[in-house]
Amino acid sequence: MNSYIELQNITKHFKKQSVLNIPSLSINKGEIVSIVGPSGTGKSTLLRILAGLEEPDSGQIFIENQSMAGITPQDRPVVYMFQESLLFPHMDLLENVAFGLKMRRVNKTKRYELSRNMMKRVGIEGLESRYPHEISGGQKQRAALARSLIVNPKVLLLDEPFSNLDTELRKETRRWMKRLLKDEKITVLFVTHDLEEAMAMGDRVAIFRDGQMQQFAVPEDLYDSPANPFVSSFLHAGFWMGDRFIPSSTLTICNEVNDTFHHWKAEIVETFFQDSKNHLVVCLNNCEHLITLTSEKHKKVGDQVILQEKEAVNEKGGKE
Amino acid sequence: MKWYKKNNHYLLLSPALIFTVCLVGCGLIMAFLESIRAFESPSFDTYQELLAGETFITSLLYSLCIALFSTLISIIIGLLLVRSTFPVLKRLFPKLIAWTPMVFPHFVWGYMLFLLFSQSGYFSSLLNLIGLMDDKVNFPILFKDPFGIGIILTYVWKEVPFVILILMPVYEQLSRSQKELVYTLGGKSWDVFWHVERPYVFPVLYETFFIIFTFVVSAYEVPALLGATYPKMISVLTFDWFFGSDWTKQPDAFAAMILLTLMTVFIVFILFTLTKNRRIFLIQTNGENKEYSKAKKYEKLFFLLIAISTFLPLTLVFITSLTKKWEYGHLLPDFISTRGWHVLLVNSPQLQEAVLTSMGICILVLIINLLLGIPAAKGLAFYEFRGKSLIETILLTPILIPAIAIAMGVHLTFIRLGLANHWSGVALVHLLPTLPYTIKILRAGYERIGKQQEEVAISLGGHPLRIFQSVYLPQLMPSIRSLVFLVTVISLSQYFLTALIGGGAVTTMAILFFPYFKTADDSVIASFSILFAIIPIVIYLMVEVIFRLILPKQTR
Numbered sequence: 061m062n063s064y065i066e067l068q069n070i071t072k073h074f075k076k077q078s079v080l081n082i083p084s085l086s087i088n089k090g091e092i093v094s095i096v097g098p099s100g101t102g103k104s105t106l107l108r109i110l111a112g113l114e115e116p117d118s119g120q121i122f123i124e125n126q127s128m129a130g131i132t133p134q135d136r137p138v139v140y141m142f143q144e145s146l147l148f149p150h151m152d153l154l155e156n157v158a159f160g161l162k163m164r165r166v167n168k169t170k171r172y173e174l175s176r177n178m179m180k181r182v183g184i185e186g187l188e189s190r191y192p193h194e195i196s197g198g199q200k201q202r203a204a205l206a207r208s209l210i211v212n213p214k215v216l217l218l219d220e221p222f223s224n225l226d227t228e229l230r231k232e233t234r235r236w237m238k239r240l241l242k243d244e245k246i247t248v249l250f251v252t253h254d255l256e257e258a259m260a261m262g263d264r265v266a267i268f269r270d271g272q273m274q275q276f277a278v279p280e281d282l283y284d285s286p287a288n289p290f291v292s293s294f295l296h297a298g299f300w301m302g303d304r305f306i307p308s309s310t311l312t313i314c315n316e317v318n319d320t321f322h323h324w325k326a327e328i329v330e331t332f333f334q335d336s337k338n339h340l341v342v343c344l345n346n347c348e349h350l351i352t353l354t355s356e357k358h359k360k361v362g363d364q365v366i367l368q369e370k371e372a373v374n375e376k377g378g379k380e
Numbered sequence: 381m382k383w384y385k386k387n388n389h390y391l392l393l394s395p396a397l398i399f400t401v402c403l404v405g406c407g408l409i410m411a412f413l414e415s416i417r418a419f420e421s422p423s424f425d426t427y428q429e430l431l432a433g434e435t436f437i438t439s440l441l442y443s444l445c446i447a448l449f450s451t452l453i454s455i456i457i458g459l460l461l462v463r464s465t466f467p468v469l470k471r472l473f474p475k476l477i478a479w480t481p482m483v484f485p486h487f488v489w490g491y492m493l494f495l496l497f498s499q500s501g502y503f504s505s506l507l508n509l510i511g512l513m514d515d516k517v518n519f520p521i522l523f524k525d526p527f528g529i530g531i532i533l534t535y536v537w538k539e540v541p542f543v544i545l546i547l548m549p550v551y552e553q554l555s556r557s558q559k560e561l562v563y564t565l566g567g568k569s570w571d572v573f574w575h576v577e578r579p580y581v582f583p584v585l586y587e588t589f590f591i592i593f594t595f596v597v598s599a600y601e602v603p604a605l606l607g608a609t610y611p612k613m614i615s616v617l618t619f620d621w622f623f624g625s626d627w628t629k630q631p632d633a634f635a636a637m638i639l640l641t642l643m644t645v646f647i648v649f650i651l652f653t654l655t656k657n658r659r660i661f662l663i664q665t666n667g668e669n670k671e672y673s674k675a676k677k678y679e680k681l682f683f684l685l686i687a688i689s690t691f692l693p694l695t696l697v698f699i700t701s702l703t704k705k706w707e708y709g710h711l712l713p714d715f716i717s718t719r720g721w722h723v724l725l726v727n728s729p730q731l732q733e734a735v736l737t738s739m740g741i742c743i744l745v746l747i748i749n750l751l752l753g754i755p756a757a758k759g760l761a762f763y764e765f766r767g768k769s770l771i772e773t774i775l776l777t778p779i780l781i782p783a784i785a786i787a788m789g790v791h792l793t794f795i796r797l798g799l800a801n802h803w804s805g806v807a808l809v810h811l812l813p814t815l816p817y818t819i820k821i822l823r824a825g826y827e828r829i830g831k832q833q834e835e836v837a838i839s840l841g842g843h844p845l846r847i848f849q850s851v852y853l854p855q856l857m858p859s860i861r862s863l864v865f866l867v868t869v870i871s872l873s874q875y876f877l878t879a880l881i882g883g884g885a886v887t888t889m890a891i892l893f894f895p896y897f898k899t900a901d902d903s904v905i906a907s908f909s910i911l912f913a914i915i916p917i918v919i920y921l922m923v924e925v926i927f928r929l930i931l932p933k934q935t936r
Contacts (some may be wrong), residue, residue, distance in 0.1 A: 133839055134841045134842065141836075142832055142836060146833060148833060148851055159837070159840055159850075160841055163837070163846060211840060211841060
């Protein structure tokens with residue numbers, strides 16, 4: 061086994077209902093893996109099992125070729141970070157950050173020195189004697205990260221760490237966090253339900269549905285060759301024609317129908333302008349698939365359009 | 381090992397559960413066996429005689445009526461006061477003023493009201509002074525009267541702060557946005573009360589009703605001091621039968637208590653079934669929303685009412701304790717002296733012993749309460765499991781079932797175990813009226829902190845004991861402070877339980893207070909009354925110092 065984290069046949073049931081079933085999953089050292097999927101699909105359960113906060117019904121976990129069976133959550137080289145920052149409200153930030161070292165009985169001078177350095181690294185120096193209720197949401201997340209990183213975990217588990225932040229702060233925090241995590245060369249599992257966040261943070265992305273991993277690949281592969289219709293529709297990546305997958309990146313809106321090639325009728329369900337481009341969300345008429353396209357053309361919601369593959373349009377253009 | 385891991389909550393709950401089941405179960409069974417004279421020739425004759433005789437039935441109905449009136453009036457006044465003064469009451473000092481009566485045992489507070497409302501009391505005296513009344517006999521008889529007005533007055537005065545204490549957290553949690561929603565949809569303030577407050581407040585009120593009702597119906601101390609010779613409340617009757625010279629009356633005492641137990645269980649059960657589908661515990665907010673409070677109409681006025689009702693008896697008892705002579709019809713005492721205090725503190729060697737015994741019992745009761753209560757509270761707050769509501773009910777039984785019945789039942793067992801006539805045995809029965817409160821208060825504390833902090837701490841490498849010490853204990857301190865007060869005051873208030881298990885060998889302050897009360901030397905009784913409020917404060921300070929030493933220092 062060369063991989064850093066290795067999961068084999070992990071299953072977990074709640075009240076006789078399967079909530080997690082992973083035949084195998086390997087993660088490399090220093091890799092950031094995003095886990096994305098609709099809510100209630102066992103993403104958090106996976107993290108909790110890795111952290112040792114819950115026990116799997118069956119299966120094994122190896123970290124650096126060492127089995128985690130029977131190892132208490134305290135002794136695992138893994139730190140779990142929750143949705144809310146969950147800083148201890150009765151401690152100031154320095155004490156919060158130093159908590160893990162205190163649990164390891166590092167002496168006071170040493171642990172406060174290390175904590176100050178860590179706070180500098182995450183950019184919250186000067187807030188040492190503030191209490192959690194006195195600082196902003198972004199600062200809380202930074203403090204929580206510092207508290208997690210101070211114990212030098214081999215693996216960091218992030219459970220929707222940005223969900224309590226507003227949009228702009230979310231983006232800023234995730235960029236900063238990714239850079240820091242890459243610098244520290246920490247292996248990270250990152251759970252989110254936000255697709256954009258998953259793609260931005262993860263080196264590889266795992267897509268979950270009903271406790272089953274649907275696909276685990278780099279973002280490009282997910283979009284270009286999704287493993288099944290769930291993945292493609294979850295990503296709005298395109299649609300399937302029989303066995304052939306048609307990525308939305310190859311589709312374009314055309315004005316007239318060219319009968320020699322396939323075409324699909326569709327209805328515009330949403331339009332929005334972002335990043336200097338006009339985005340159209342369209343719904344294919346015969347199936348419920350949603351696809352997001354960019355287009356120069358201005359369309360209104362409710363307009364009927366015709367989609368064709370770009371190659372086909374180009375070919376036609378070439379003939380003329 | 382695996383079983384232990386998966387069933388952690390049973391392990392946490394079992395100490396408190398085993399204690400409660402043993403004491404309550406054993407007590408009730410033994411009391412029942414005694415009532416049918418099972419050790420001679422078992423029969424239900426005693427029950428037949430009781431139910432056929434007028435004494436018992438009158439007494440039972442009298443008790444039920446007094447309990448019902450006291451409870452309903454307390455709850456209504458408490459609810460109105462919380463609603464109308466809530467924004468003021470959120471602040472520390474107003475809160476302390478509202479809760480001050482809770483520091484006094486019921487019978488002490490009863491004495492303080494006696495000073496105000498008796499025929500020769502202060503109000504009568506004032507009326508005489510301003511010329512509205514020529515003689516004290518014209519003042520209505522409110523104490524030791526057949527209608528039990530004095531008893532009801534005492535209970536209401538004491539229980540209103542309790543209702544306020546219980547309702548405050550509920551009103552703190554009520555979400556402002558829901559109220560505003562009702563207003564924007566065209567609702568009036570009554571609609572707000574009915575649709576926003578009621579679903580959260582009423583379940584709490586039902587529970588408060590059970591607690592106060594079952595307490596009042598079987599409590600001994602207040603009716604014993606302030607009740608009339610006829611009719612007697614059931615607990616006083618039981619006391620007379622049990623401790624009376626006629627030994628053949630003892631089974632009657634047991635039977636009376638068993639019948640009272642059945643009665644309360646029946647009433648609680650009926651009310652519980654009627655209100656069952658509404659007793660869902662609802663949490664509205666995570667406590668983080670800081671609601672700005674709008675000043676209410678007359679809130680200052682209502683708060684003034686609370687303040688007067690606290691300070692009037694308090695001031696009077698304080699002045700009385702320093703009075704040598706106070707003629708009827710005079711506004712202020714005629715002679716001031718510290719004689720009362722002198723008699724109490726210097727000339728009564730028994731008192732010093734009683735204070736020490738009381739404090740020893742209080743401290744032991746507190747320690748056992750915390751040892752049993754902390755794990756049980758955590759188990760109830762953090763885990764969902766089969767049979768949880770059953771376990772909750774069992775843990776609540778000691779305050780729903782008359783403690784006197786249980787104590788009378790375990791009395792013989794305690795004698796055999798060598799616990800009777802000793803202060804440790806007394807401390808054990810004092811757990812009956814205190815442990816359920818401890819568990820309730822600590823559970824609320826744990827729920828407020830939440831389980832995730834523990835998981836974070838575990839993930840960061842903390843072991844259970846260290847996590848408790850550095851994460852949970854500091855945050856549980858507010859809960860622990862309030863339970864120290866509550867437990868100490870309840871323990872100090874026990875006359876019947878102490879007399880029964882202590883068997884005359886254990887002299888606590890309550891035991892000593894009763895004979896003093898009959899001496900009618902007001903300055904001594906008043907000084908004694910104040911002493912009752914000082915003890916909880918002293919113990920509170922001691923606990924505070926101890927926790928300062930245990931808790932990790934916050935300074936760097």
